Amino acid sequence: MSVEPVAVLGVGMHPWGKWGRNFVEYGVAAARDALTDAGVDWRDVGFVAGADTVRNGYPGYVAGATFAQALGWTGIPVTSAYGACASGAMALEAARQRILSGMCDVALVVGADTTPKGFLKPNAGERTDDPDWLRFRLLGATNPTYFALYARRRVDLFGATPEDFALVKVKNSRHGVANPYARFAKEVGVDDVLASPLVASPLRLLDICATSDGGAAIVLSSMDYARRHAGSGPLVQVAAISTVTPTFPNTVIEMPNFATDSAAGLPVPERTFKQAIGDAAYAQAGLGPDDVDVAEVYDLSTALELDWYEDLGFCAAGEAEGLVRDGATTIGGRLPVNPSGGLACFGEAVPAQALAQVCELTWQLRGTAGDRQVDGARVGITANQGLFGHGSSVIVTR
Amino acid sequence: MPERRPIVEGWFTTPTDGTPPALIGTRCTESGTYFFPPERVASRAPGHLDSPLEEVELSNRGRLWSYTDAQYQPPDPYVPVTDPHEPFCIAAVELTEERIVVMGQVVAGVGVDDLQVGMEMELVVDTLDTSTDADGVEVEHLIWKWRPVAEEATS
Structure with missing residues (x-):
């Protein structure tokens, strides 16, 4: 379609x-x-x-x-x-x-x-029917709590290490140095990440994006x-904008909820919500993961950037750590991700962030991204986090 | 003695006869799917908006889906229980029968190094915090928490 x-x-x-x-x-x-x-x-x-x-x-x-x-x-x-x-x-x-x-x-x-x-916190007032209030009151569950639950699964299921997560930050910080719009234009090393304080195990302060x-x-x-x-x-064109919602039952825990839908009763969709976000964008554009030259994905945490590699079809489940280790997603690699420096260098400014991703890809496709230019980029994809039932993906081409 | 009171009414049982507590959910009788927290408005299973919802006690055991900890004190409306803050674990557990993943704090004394995705967990009711309510009554708030199922004696 x-x-x-x-x-x-x-x-x-x-x-x-x-x-x-x-x-x-x-x-x-x-x-x-x-x-x-x-x-x-x-x-x-x-x-x-x-x-x-x-x-x-x-x-x-x-x-x-x-x-x-x-x-x-x-x-x-x-x-x-x-x-x-x-x-x-x-x-x-x-x-x-x-x-x-x-x-x-x-x-x-x-x-x-x-x-x-x-920490971002809920609106004021005692709102006992608001899951965003309840998650703090009942569980003490902050936004990094959720990011860490996803990260921990990569550790326990795929053998990801703190060093793998740090490599994402190291890559993005190197990219961001060349971006005049980035807030943190400073290269950091693996040791810097590993020396930063634990916030929500296994994530450390430098694994988690700031708010800006x-x-x-x-x-x-x-x-x-x-x-x-x-x-x-x-001339850069918008080929797709995906703003799909989850399909019931959504069996991946999602902020601000503290329970998923039940996988008993109705069939579980073959594709997760985050996969469906990218799928809808690809379908709209008539393109697939193999066509992508550059991506801007939501690295709310380092580990979440790795999740997106898989959810957008850049590699199979459990292989994302390999891409960052091999340098495939750095500028000059096979498929550069977050040439802007990503949220690691920007911090999240919620309503501006999905647009900033498109701004960056526009400069990349025009060939005017300066020292962070991805050579010959013709197709770019963005993805941002599916939380609160929302997420998006935009595909731009030239 | 502070008055013991669930932090939310109608979401979990607090038996006093020694039987294990359970989360309270609802079940869409048409599709067989479950909801926690208990959905009482209408079934959220697409196509079953008019299905009756029956209240059920949910499995009090499940498999650990993931876990983390809170190294920093969460912001308000979280109520601190110690000063200074002591890290606590948060677990997401997939209930055996209903296959709902439910988050909860992990009981004190369990750290992330004691946990592993896939391990069996059980539900307990424990103290969340103690605070003074609007009428000046000191209240011990109760909440569900997760704890690893004690390993069967194998040696």
Whole structure:
């Protein structure tokens, strides 16, 4: 079921960091850069979609309108999307649908966040019917708890070692040094990772991504509009956006739940939720894992990057450690993963992150990624974490 | 003596006659699937929205799906039980009969080095924390926890 492509006319980002300023400022900076990159005047944009932040009060819940107001009201229709880590992809999908249905030629998508310090925690108040509150109150289960449950299975089932996990961080930190938008532009070694404090066994502090402030924006357009307006460089296209939900019974524990569906009663789906996220993207694009030249995947933890190698079909289950050990996923390797430096170098700015992945792949496919360029990249895939029933994968081509 | 009270009502039994405690779930009678925490609104098995849901006690044993620990004190609304924080383990166990993976804290004294994916675990009811409620009553909150099944004497 191939879907018509839309064009990535422009991309822009505000550097990630812990700036402590209003998220709107990062979003506007990213939007301004994306519009400039696209050569599009804001007044010519026909639709705006915002990816919501839930940590910045009401303006964050109506992010689309917040950014539209900040850029100057022009009377265009708006949407705001929230889907945890997949929020940016959901906003991107809303923009794509507008364009493919012929309701507009050009759309702007923006996501930005300002994050608090430390563990992400639930909203305030005693909410005994909210699993996100209950997991902290009943179990003391933080986000790293879940990342560690997945990591531990790699250790016990596949023989993964702390050194394997550290190699992911080492690779991503090397990539991120060449990225002006990354928050942590410093190479770290295996010893640095192993010397960092344990947070949730087997994961250490440097195995787990931080939370960051940041902003990213994308200008999408119809292919017709792009042919008329784009510059001379390669035209990057969105070939697929997957925002699928799990299929019952979902037998892999997923944040913020503390129990899975039951595998007794109804047949368990052949593909896990995370596998299904990638499957849907490949099907939409009419492409497969063998076609991929570069990937940006959600390394909330080092071990989760390895899970994605398998879930996206880059290798069989239990073989991901081999890919990182062999250097296959480093820049210059067979299939570079996270050339941007990934979450290891950015820290997560939830509503901006899925868009930042697409920004990076756009630069990679244009051949303008500088010292972190993946030579000859023509097909890129993103993946982000399926949590709270959300996840996404975007495929871009040129 | 603080009053002993389950941290959540209707999610687990607290027998006083020495029989083992159990989680309380519901079962979709049409599809045969189970839910924990007990689903009381409607069956979440697709196509069985109108199925009756019956309350059942779940298996109190299962296989360890995965595990970790909390080396740092979790943020509010977690209630600290020691000062300073002492790491505790968290396990995810697949219940034998219902094949639901249920997370829970592991009883004190068990570390990650004592655990292995696939090992048999059993449910216990234990103290979560002791705190003072809105009426000024000191309450010992009860919660389900996991512990490794004592190895059968083989030697």
